[in-house]
Amino acid sequence: MTEAQTGHRTVPDGDEAEAERGRPNRWKVVFVTLLVVGALGAVTWVLLGSRLLVVRHVEVSGTELAPRDRVVAAAGIDLGTPMARLRTGAVRERVERLREVESAKIERHWPGTVRIVVREREPVAVFDRNGRYQLLDRHGVTVADAESRPAGLPALTVASPGPSDKATLAALTVLAALPERLSGKLAEVEATGPEAVTLHMQGGQTVVWGAAERAGEKIRLLDALRRTAGGRAVRTVDISSPEVLKTS
Structure with missing residues (x-):
């Protein structure tokens, strides 16, 4: 009987072996993909959703004219904010509105410290x-x-x-x-x-x-x-x- 009459297709021995080898490879790809997605999800949770990497300390350096408390108040950084979510550009702009400050740089120091480096205006x-x-x-x-x-x-x-x-x-x-x-x-x-x-x-x-x-x-x-x-x-x-x- 022909293949059409029996309704079955005969797979050559070589092709059948190759198909069998391909099945575990596809499972490996799926497994690795799931593993990567899970790792990315865990990292994202640690950075954005957990309490592990949040702002716990705010440091100020470079000030003589501007009191540290005024700089911290102007920065407006809420303790407990995830470090990765901190908008350093907005913080810098707020600090630079102080009349004593010519420029400022905001640095993240992991796991939980934000440092404000101030360059003050120099009276002439x-x-x-x-x-x-x-x-x-x-x-x-x-x-x-x-x-x-x-x-x-x-x-x-x-x-x-x-x-x-x-x-x-x-x-x-x-x-x-x-x-x-x-x-x-x-x-x-x-x-x-x-x-x-x-x-x-x-x-x-x-x-x-x-x-x-x-x-x-x-x-x-x-x-x-x-x-x-x-x-x-x-x-x-x-x-x-x-x-x-x-x-x-």
Whole structure:
């Protein structure tokens, strides 16, 4: 009888052996797949659903002006939050809203510690506002207030100090460009406009700086004048146009 008449298909011996070998291989694939899925599920549960890897401690470093408690409060990190779910970008943005903070970095330290590394704004000048002293950084941001004049910072004299005031930014740009040999002798930096910056030195000398541009040329002029003047007192120096040096 033929295969069609009997309704059965005869499998050659070689094919039958190969089919038998394929069945356990398929079971191995299924088993390994289930094992991987189970492992991934367990890892996901440990990271997101269990109490094993949650925030237990918040550390703060790099602060002097901003109290640690204010930084922690601004960060808004809830203890018990799964470490993997912590939105470090949002935490960083909240910390950087503090006026003392220029930048912040949020670090996860497993299994349960979050570290906030703060870079604070550095005061470079002081502004007298009705008997209270505002400490400003290089961007014109008020970093802190004080009741007494802090030592070591030059006074800033402008009409409306702030990060959006062009006169303030011009004065602070000049201040940042000064080498230590000049900034250490500076008593006051005054700006009536973005192109009208004047330096008042501790010895009483006045330097009419002008615009903030061409700082390198102006500094070289001041150094050359100091060398050539010897012990002669020069009360006023006008270097607003470096091509024409004026003294009196």
